[in-house]
Amino acid sequence: MSEPTQEDLAIVEAQLGRQPRGVVEVGWRCPCGKPGVVKTEPRLPNGTPFPTTYYLTCPRATSATSTLEASGLMAQMTERLTTDEDLAAAYRRAHESYLADREELGHVEEIDGITAGGMPTRVKCLHVLVGHSLAKGPGVNPLGDEAVELLGEFWRTPCLEEE
Template sequence: MTDRPDETVTERDLEVLAEQLGRTPRGVVGIAARCPAGHPLVVRTLPRLDDGTPFPTTFYLTGPSVVAAASTLEANGAMKEMTAALAEDEELAAAYRRAHEHYLAQREALGHVDEIDGISAGGMPVRVKCVHVVTAHSLAAGPGVNPMGDDAIARMEAQGLWRRDRCTCG
């Protein structure tokens, strides 16, 4: 992972997150990725929420335009295509398994939760179940860590759905 030197969450970040999510954000311990204007795109969340609920989604996609782009990819069948690619390409599958291990290590660094031990998110390590999760992981970790998230971002850009280098937050 490309370690972010400062993932500090400000009061303004929490306000923006509440607007983005339409609810009070839960378990946020860092802003794992921001748009070029500095708005949150991905939050880092605790593996157990304040109410005791296990929460496996360490990297949670929040930026409205990238969330919409991920939803469009899902609606257009990207998950099925990506999962098929994993079955056909052993190197890609191995890289995705490494992404799964990376995800688990990042969550474990925030605390151990028995109920979700060994379970990452988004279908890792054998399928792509959620484009939002793999995209969030890729944005948080940087290119080359999660190949399916990198693929999703490339698809978004190629289809004109979203670009990492432009703020479309509002």
């Protein structure tokens, strides 16, 4: 992870279509070098609590993840959490890792113990899980890792210049 440059923040602004808020690090870069996941403060500059520490910004990843969400994958993953004890335990560890990373940035009482994406008991947002997995690397968030693998090669191949 690296501290964002002004150029990084300008790229993220173009990716999001708005000024990025509370960005403290670039958590993952796509193969072309652009920010793809940013690490965000748990309290935005305007005072709003913000539980999404790892925010997916890469347009290709965001679009592909939206397609996965529309496929019904989140419901399937949530169901597996109720029947696979090992998966549920690993997902709880991912939740705890996410909380620890956010707590390093500061404590925000309103979101204490709450992670994004539905962790630790359900899957509510694959974008959060994919962002977490890309930023932390494989082996931290099992369902995020699964989603990244289902996305295919996008995260290993450079973007086209216009992206």
